Amino acid sequence: MATSADVARLAGVSLSTVSYALSGKRPVSQETRDRIEKAIAELGFSPNAGARALASSQTHVLGLFVQFLPDEFSPAMLQYVLPITEAARSAGYDTLFVTEADGPHALQRIASSNMVDGVVLLNVAHDDPRLPILRNIRQPGAMVGLPRTTDGFDVFDLDFAESARLLVDHLAQLGHREVVLITPNEHVYERGYAYAWRFRDAALERASRHGIRVFSYPGQTQQPGLNEQLNRILDERPEATALVVHNDAAIAALPAVLHARGVRVPDDLSVVGLYSEDFGRLFSLPYTAVESSPDKLGRSAVQTLVKRLNKPETEGHVLELVVPEITDRGSTRAV
Amino acid sequence: MATSADVARLAGVSLSTVSYALSGKRPVSQETRDRIEKAIAELGFSPNAGARALASSQTHVLGLFVQFLPDEFSPAMLQYVLPITEAARSAGYDTLFVTEADGPHALQRIASSNMVDGVVLLNVAHDDPRLPILRNIRQPGAMVGLPRTTDGFDVFDLDFAESARLLVDHLAQLGHREVVLITPNEHVYERGYAYAWRFRDAALERASRHGIRVFSYPGQTQQPGLNEQLNRILDERPEATALVVHNDAAIAALPAVLHARGVRVPDDLSVVGLYSEDFGRLFSLPYTAVESSPDKLGRSAVQTLVKRLNKPETEGHVLELVVPEITDRGSTRAV
DNA sequence: CTGAAAGCGCTTACAG
DNA sequence: CTGAAAGCGCTTACAG
Numbered sequence: 001m002a003t004s005a006d007v008a009r010l011a012g013v014s015l016s017t018v019s020y021a022l023s024g025k026r027p028v029s030q031e032t033r034d035r036i037e038k039a040i041a042e043l044g045f046s047p048n049a050g051a052r053a054l055a056s057s058q059t060h061v062l063g064l065f066v067q068f069l070p071d072e073f074s075p076a077m078l079q080y081v082l083p084i085t086e087a088a089r090s091a092g093y094d095t096l097f098v099t100e101a102d103g104p105h106a107l108q109r110i111a112s113s114n115m116v117d118g119v120v121l122l123n124v125a126h127d128d129p130r131l132p133i134l135r136n137i138r139q140p141g142a143m144v145g146l147p148r149t150t151d152g153f154d155v156f157d158l159d160f161a162e163s164a165r166l167l168v169d170h171l172a173q174l175g176h177r178e179v180v181l182i183t184p185n186e187h188v189y190e191r192g193y194a195y196a197w198r199f200r201d202a203a204l205e206r207a208s209r210h211g212i213r214v215f216s217y218p219g220q221t222q223q224p225g226l227n228e229q230l231n232r233i234l235d236e237r238p239e240a241t242a243l244v245v246h247n248d249a250a251i252a253a254l255p256a257v258l259h260a261r262g263v264r265v266p267d268d269l270s271v272v273g274l275y276s277e278d279f280g281r282l283f284s285l286p287y288t289a290v291e292s293s294p295d296k297l298g299r300s301a302v303q304t305l306v307k308r309l310n311k312p313e314t315e316g317h318v319l320e321l322v323v324p325e326i327t328d329r330g331s332t333r334a335v
Numbered sequence: 336m337a338t339s340a341d342v343a344r345l346a347g348v349s350l351s352t353v354s355y356a357l358s359g360k361r362p363v364s365q366e367t368r369d370r371i372e373k374a375i376a377e378l379g380f381s382p383n384a385g386a387r388a389l390a391s392s393q394t395h396v397l398g399l400f401v402q403f404l405p406d407e408f409s410p411a412m413l414q415y416v417l418p419i420t421e422a423a424r425s426a427g428y429d430t431l432f433v434t435e436a437d438g439p440h441a442l443q444r445i446a447s448s449n450m451v452d453g454v455v456l457l458n459v460a461h462d463d464p465r466l467p468i469l470r471n472i473r474q475p476g477a478m479v480g481l482p483r484t485t486d487g488f489d490v491f492d493l494d495f496a497e498s499a500r501l502l503v504d505h506l507a508q509l510g511h512r513e514v515v516l517i518t519p520n521e522h523v524y525e526r527g528y529a530y531a532w533r534f535r536d537a538a539l540e541r542a543s544r545h546g547i548r549v550f551s552y553p554g555q556t557q558q559p560g561l562n563e564q565l566n567r568i569l570d571e572r573p574e575a576t577a578l579v580v581h582n583d584a585a586i587a588a589l590p591a592v593l594h595a596r597g598v599r600v601p602d603d604l605s606v607v608g609l610y611s612e613d614f615g616r617l618f619s620l621p622y623t624a625v626e627s628s629p630d631k632l633g634r635s636a637v638q639t640l641v642k643r644l645n646k647p648e649t650e651g652h653v654l655e656l657v658v659p660e661i662t663d664r665g666s667t668r669a670v
Numbered sequence: 671c672t673g674a675a676a677g678c679g680c681t682t683a684c685a686g
Numbered sequence: 687c688t689g690a691a692a693g694c695g696c697t698t699a700c701a702g
Contacts, residue, residue, distance in 0.1 A: 252618075
């Protein structure tokens, strides 16, 4: 491997000039720049990341901390991960992908060994055990998911409460008065993922204001249990004219279940949900839904983090709750 | 941040002793070890990764190079990625997740800047443009996917040809003589992913030996086109008594399509496929299938790579074609 | 516009 | 069993 000393020698300049030609932090005359570039090309030189990190205290790597939970419905995860690595790269950062089960420990380890300049936390829970760590490490962090206290952090999430209100209002306008709500699995509540109750509570509150009766059920995790459960619920609530589904696994299972029952959407039943366009395409979901915008959330988190890395003094943290929008796919009708 | 010099001072030992106590590369007496550990705990010391990499030429990071193609069915990808990061971590490595569109360039960049000790390449094509790069970088690499020439590489893949034969034999034994084969999308062939034709060609060859007629179709990528195509094929081939599906999107779409047509499996139609258990669970697929073993392949790639990192002199590269096994889910019957 | 030199925080022969 | 020192390959004040 060629080093910058080799380049300097071949170009007939000093080590520092090579470094400055590369970083642009000091003006370098066109001629010397040319000679240096020629030498770099000739030697196939590429600066050593470790040395650079040691000298500059910058790794140009971001840590992406994800938690894959036992009975989670995982395909949704990739929708956050990919936009994040892409946004990072276009900002000049590579991504260290960390999936350790012990999230706090991993965060501490990676941060204190200075492997990354900043971190992005995914699936942040209401009382996320990684947050106390994040508060004490040197690196700034951005997160997707709304924790109990957000001060000191850059936080990005969908406005789940408003999403619920939008969907309930939509059904209310169409005259629905009996609605089944499928919420995330109960483990999601137990693990303290606030999006679950933020959506549910707002939906219930709004529904009661409209005089709508809501039958709420946390969805099952596993098949075939989930399909059986959906059938049971539909048997139990023949009076329901609409279904609100805030549960990826359930919404993916729904087309087959409804088809098997001979239920036509929206003629026999109106259906609305909350999922991303990509997810909908993956499962060919034909339902009117609030777009969950994983790509937008991931990208915003990275961009804010990078901005903060570039001006470390920046105070004033960001709390961005993405305003939900309904994508009408024609799965509802008036009753 | 405390440095190892701080630890040495506090413990009253030399810098080198701290380093050796940490690495275990030299015996250190119990008393000094205790003093050092106490000092480390007191200072919250954690070695600097950049300095360590610079001094030792080892990063303890593996590069994971994945290509996300435009019209790919992505949920399958995570099944490889997760076992790889987990296997890496249990071997003491972190994972740099690289998804750049320009794979060869990214590989060159990451390798020549010495950010990683070794690389894992995913979705390797027959003439993968990353392979010439891999040949020239200092780091060893392992891959999942079978390229044209494997010498000099550690290669892991499912034996797709044998998989096809197993499935065809299974159907032949049950007396099927007219079979529809759904293969990967034609873009997959164009991009040179050998698994597509390795499976198809072996299936056709074996079928002809059994006197089985095969109607072969590359699947569509997008919905609703895919469902329409599946219906068209089934209309066109009423004489077919069995379906062989080597296409993730198609197999995921199949239950709904068959249900809509009132086709019962296996009473009206036998169905076999090739997919992983996880994938099957995700989509509740009830089909007898060859297990594609993404976790096993990913883990093996990492383990072999790590072994090679530990003894760099090792010659003799590995070419492991995983022997396929059928998981019988009762979706076939005799005709 | 350019150079010489210190320093980043470790590892690892070399010595004893 | 332990220490003193060189060196890994950069960046960045300090000087001119």
